[in-house]
Amino acid sequence: MTRVLLLPRLNELGVMKIIDDAIGELPSLSETLETLEEHSSFLWFAPSGGSMSAETTVEISQEIREIARQHGFPDSSDQKARSVFDTQVAINLGSQNALSTGEALRDDVWSFLSSALLADVIAWRFPDRNPERFRGGARNTFQRLWIRGSTLDLGLEAPERWQLVEALSEDAMVQIFERASLAGDHKLARAIASAWLETSRHIGRGRMEHVMRTATKLVRIRNEIVDLGYLEEAVLYKEIEGIFFRVAGIKDGIPASRSLATASR
Amino acid sequence: MNQRVAYPFKRLDSEAVGFMGWQIGDPGQPLVPATDIFEGWDYERDLEVGAGFELDFERASALLEIPAEALSMALVLKAGTGSGKMPRRMDRIRVAKLDPRVPNLDMRAIVSGSQLSGRLLLEASIVLNAEPSASGALAPTVRGSRLWSARKDVLLEDGGAARFPLETVSFSTAFAGQPHASAPWYVHWRTGFLDADFGGAVRVYVNSDDKELCDRFVEGDPATVQAVLGDVMSQMIEHVVAMPDCDEALEDCFEGSVGDQVRNWLDMAFPSQSLNKVRAEMSGAPGRFRATIMAAAQVGGAE
Numbered sequence: 001m002t003r004v005l006l007l008p009r010l011n012e013l014g015v016m017k018i019i020d021d022a023i024g025e026l027p028s029l030s031e032t033l034e035t036l037e038e039h040s041s042f043l044w045f046a047p048s049g050g051s052m053s054a055e056t057t058v059e060i061s062q063e064i065r066e067i068a069r070q071h072g073f074p075d076s077s078d079q080k081a082r083s084v085f086d087t088q089v090a091i092n093l094g095s096q097n098a099l100s101t102g103e104a105l106r107d108d109v110w111s112f113l114s115s116a117l118l119a120d121v122i123a124w125r126f127p128d129r130n131p132e133r134f135r136g137g138a139r140n141t142f143q144r145l146w147i148r149g150s151t152l153d154l155g156l157e158a159p160e161r162w163q164l165v166e167a168l169s170e171d172a173m174v175q176i177f178e179r180a181s182l183a184g185d186h187k188l189a190r191a192i193a194s195a196w197l198e199t200s201r202h203i204g205r206g207r208m209e210h211v212m213r214t215a216t217k218l219v220r221i222r223n224e225i226v227d228l229g230y231l232e233e234a235v236l237y238k239e240i241e242g243i244f245f246r247v248a249g250i251k252d253g254i255p256a257s258r259s260l261a262t263a264s265r
Numbered sequence: 266m267n268q269r270v271a272y273p274f275k276r277l278d279s280e281a282v283g284f285m286g287w288q289i290g291d292p293g294q295p296l297v298p299a300t301d302i303f304e305g306w307d308y309e310r311d312l313e314v315g316a317g318f319e320l321d322f323e324r325a326s327a328l329l330e331i332p333a334e335a336l337s338m339a340l341v342l343k344a345g346t347g348s349g350k351m352p353r354r355m356d357r358i359r360v361a362k363l364d365p366r367v368p369n370l371d372m373r374a375i376v377s378g379s380q381l382s383g384r385l386l387l388e389a390s391i392v393l394n395a396e397p398s399a400s401g402a403l404a405p406t407v408r409g410s411r412l413w414s415a416r417k418d419v420l421l422e423d424g425g426a427a428r429f430p431l432e433t434v435s436f437s438t439a440f441a442g443q444p445h446a447s448a449p450w451y452v453h454w455r456t457g458f459l460d461a462d463f464g465g466a467v468r469v470y471v472n473s474d475d476k477e478l479c480d481r482f483v484e485g486d487p488a489t490v491q492a493v494l495g496d497v498m499s500q501m502i503e504h505v506v507a508m509p510d511c512d513e514a515l516e517d518c519f520e521g522s523v524g525d526q527v528r529n530w531l532d533m534a535f536p537s538q539s540l541n542k543v544r545a546e547m548s549g550a551p552g553r554f555r556a557t558i559m560a561a562a563q564v565g566g567a568e
Contacts (some may be wrong), residue, residue, distance in 0.1 A: 004308040004379050010467045011432070012453065013439055049307030049378070102308060102382030104348035106353065132461060139348075139461070146352075159277045178460075179519045180351030227392050228356065230341060230409040 004050030004101045007057050009108035010116055014042030015135045018115045026119045026129075036116060043112070046103075056098045057109075061117035064089055064142065068121045081090065082125055083170065086145055088164050094149020095143065107136025110143035118142070138178050147177050150188050152193055160233070164193040171209050172196050175216045185229045191236045192219060195244040203248050215240075215247045266306075274405035275329050277391060277413040283319030287417045292375050298419055299387070306421040308379045314358075315373040316342065316389045316415075322365040328356055329412070330401025337394040338363045338412065344376050345386035350463050350521035352386045384421055390414035431469035433479050439470070442538055449478050452497050458502055458522035459514050466523050469497060487563070495562035498530050499555055506531075506544050534561035 010018075018032055027035065036043050045052050067088050071081040077258070093099060103109055114122060115134045122133050122141045132139040138147075144182060152164040168176075176192055177183045195215070201207050219240060230234055287295035289303060292313040299314070306312070318340070326333040333366045339362050347353025359374040373492040374383065393410040400406055440446040471493070473479045481489040507510050518524025534557050535543050547554045 006308075013434065013470075016453070046307065102346060105382035107348055131455070132458070132466075137461070137466070180349065180353065180521045184345065184352055184355040185434045185470050186349075186354070186356075209519075225272055225274075225411055226407055226409040227341065227390065227411055228409060230339070230360075230392050235408075 004103060005053040005056050005098045006046045006050045007098070007103050007109045008054050008112045008116075009044050009046075009106065010036075010112035011042055011108055012111075012135065015111050015115045015131075017042065018119065019131055019134045026123055029117065029120075032116050032119065042160075043116075050101075050103075053098070057113050058117065060093070060096060060098070061113055063092055064118060065121060067092065068124065073121060073124045077124060081123070086170070087166055089142065090145040090149035090152075091162050092149070093146035094153045094162075096146075097139065097152075098166065099146055099150070104146060107140070107143070110136035110140045110146075113141055114142055138180075138183075144173075144177060147183060148173055151177070151183065151189050162165075164197065165191065167197050167200075168193055169205060169208065172212050175212050179216065179220065181223065182216065187233065187236065188223070188229045188240075190217070191228075191233075191240045194237060195240040197246040198241055199248050199250070202245075202250050207248070211244060211248045215244045218243050218247065272411070273403075274410060275326055275401075275403050276405075276411075277328055281321045281324040281328055282391065282413050283321060284415055285317035285319065288315040288317070289313070289385075289419065296373075299419055301418070302420045303385070306378070306381070308381070310378045312376045312378065312381070312385065313373060314342075314344070314376060315371060315384075316387070317374070318370040319370045320363060320370065322363075322368065325502045330404040331397045332399050333365065335397040335399050337397070339389050339394040340370065340372060341388075341390050341392060342372055342374055343388040343390070344374070345388065346380065346382045346384060348383050350526065353382070354385070355386070355388070363391070381421060385419045387396070387417045387419065388393070388414060401552055426433065431471065433471045433473040433483065436470070437474050438470040447474075449470060449475055450493050450496070452500055454501065454523070459505065459527070460518050460522045463521055463523050463526045467501075467526075468499070469493060474528050491562050495555075495559035498534070498562050501527050501556060502530055503547060506540060506547055512540050530558075530561065534558045 015037065017035060018027060067085060068074075070088075071077065071085040077085075111134070114136070115194075118141075119134060123129055126133045127139055130139075133141045136143055139142060149162075149165055152162075152168075154161050154164065172193070176189050182192060183189050196208065196212055199211060199215075203211070219228070222239075222243070228239065231239065272314050274437060287299035289299040290296040290313055292311050293297055294313075296315050302374045303312075322333060322336070325338070326336050329336065339360060341357055342354050342359040344358045345352030345355040355358075355522070358376060359372055361370070361372060363370070364469075370387070389413060391413045393405045393412060395408055396406055397404065405412060423477055436446050436448065436451070440451075445451055453470060455461075471479055471482050478489065482493065501523070505515070505524070508514060515524050515528050518528065531540075531543065535546075538546075543554075
């Protein structure tokens with residue numbers, strides 16, 4: 001069994017200290033590390049269960065920083081550059097073996113990566129500096145991208161492994177991944193993403209925001225009374241696609257699902 | 266399962282299912298009844314979970330209005346993990362078609378320790394396995410229809426955020442020189458973020474400088490926990506109820522969000538009362554309003 005890499009964790013007080021105390025200008029990396037040295041109780045690791053590996057988090061932060069540089073960090077960014085940055089980071093994080101364990105489900109692991117190591121990249125990606133982007137949680141800048149990458153990964157053997165990550169709009173991602181009842185069931189989340197893609201091919205991406213919001217509401221209602229994830233993959237895809245097609249007003253019947261080529265996941 | 270769901274079909278009751286509770290332990294070893302906290306877990310420790318059933322197929326058939334020979338059901342065991350009110354990931358770890366010739370069922374599965382994170386949310390559910398060939402007017406007919414379910418949330422390691430986000434900390438160090446440095450506890454939360462994840466947006470700090478209070482809290486003294494939790498509930502309910510558009514804001518909040526938690530607390534403290542009535546109580550009888558919330562914060566009725 002591969003040992004779990006135990007990653008550094010930053011508690012809420014640490015996030016508050018680094019982010020909330022930074023009025024106007026974010027602290028530099030060296031200032032942040034000084035703060036953490038001064039308040040060592042902010043930073044901690046799981047006491048057992050694997051090997052401590054702060055360097056893994058540092059390496060991940062360096063890869064993210066490099067992706068940011070390729071898209072204009074620290075000087076400039078436009079909406080398109082930020083969108084491509086998100087996609088590439090989602091793929092990068094979704095591919096990281098070190099993040100395939102329970103450690104990546106911990107908010108405080110993402111708090112450390114974000115607030116301690118990548119606060120300046122977050123300020124570039126989200127100039128409004130909403131604290132939710134720094135602290136761990138569903139809206140953390142990088143945690144949300146990791147969830148997207150790891151959930152929508154179609155597997156090593158899929159011909160277009162990352163097509164869902166690359167295709168879905170930000171609004172579509174939010175509709176799936178800020179709803180735990182949908183995001184927590186990976187099979188259901190992929191079926192919704194696939195239905196979004198199929199529907200957008202029929203009606204165009206421009207009309208998808210309304211369709212997605214309405215369809216996900218209907219899926220959530222349906223999932224309350226029927227365990228959609230219990231259905232076989234082809235049946236599930238057809239069911240979800242049917243909901244999207246009805247909302248989108250696609251009249252040529254509910255077409256047979258063109259299920260994505262997925263590995264056995 | 267969420268009790269606010271109005272199912273459009275007949276469902277099973279506890280007598281038909283005969284659920285005998287959850288068991289947990291090390292793989293291959295005798296399992297013990299699962300309690301709220303599982304001690305001594307880390308990533309290197311896989312867990313085996315079990316759930317026992319004494320199914321009454323005759324009763325199930327009558328309740329669901331589906332003839333016995335047309336009734337096909339399955340039992341699904343799920344394991345969820347990750348912080349937050351709702352688990353971040355929920356996996357099906359065992360599925361079995363129910364057989365009327367085997368009414369006594371002991372369902373077991375192994376959960377990989379490396380995939381767990383702070384908590385283990387177990388869910389057993391019985392679903393309709395196939396569309397029945399004959400059925401009554403209110404019978405479930407769609408494959409996957411949820412007929413019954415039970416959940417058990419088990420805290421692992423230091424997974425406090427899965428249950429309630431809190432920690433003990435020395436206020437004299439953390440808040441040195443600040444006016445609240447000698448307070449017994451401090452509820453850190455940000456107003457205006459009703460759709461933020463509750464686990465990430467709210468945190469209660471208990472002052473470890475006050476050893477007596479801290480010990481009582483850590484040991485779960487009911488009156489102490491009720492006082493702290495009641496304060497959290499009061500602060501958040503009062504703020505939300507005072508918002509001019511709170512009805513709409515709460516309606517839009519998703520599971521596990523701050524707004525969702527406040528809505529649950531409102532349901533607990535003021536069942537079946539409109540927000541206008543709650544608001545009137547808050548401004549007209551603030552003492553009774555707070556006491557009602559404190560009563561709802563009684564340990565055991567808060568989560």
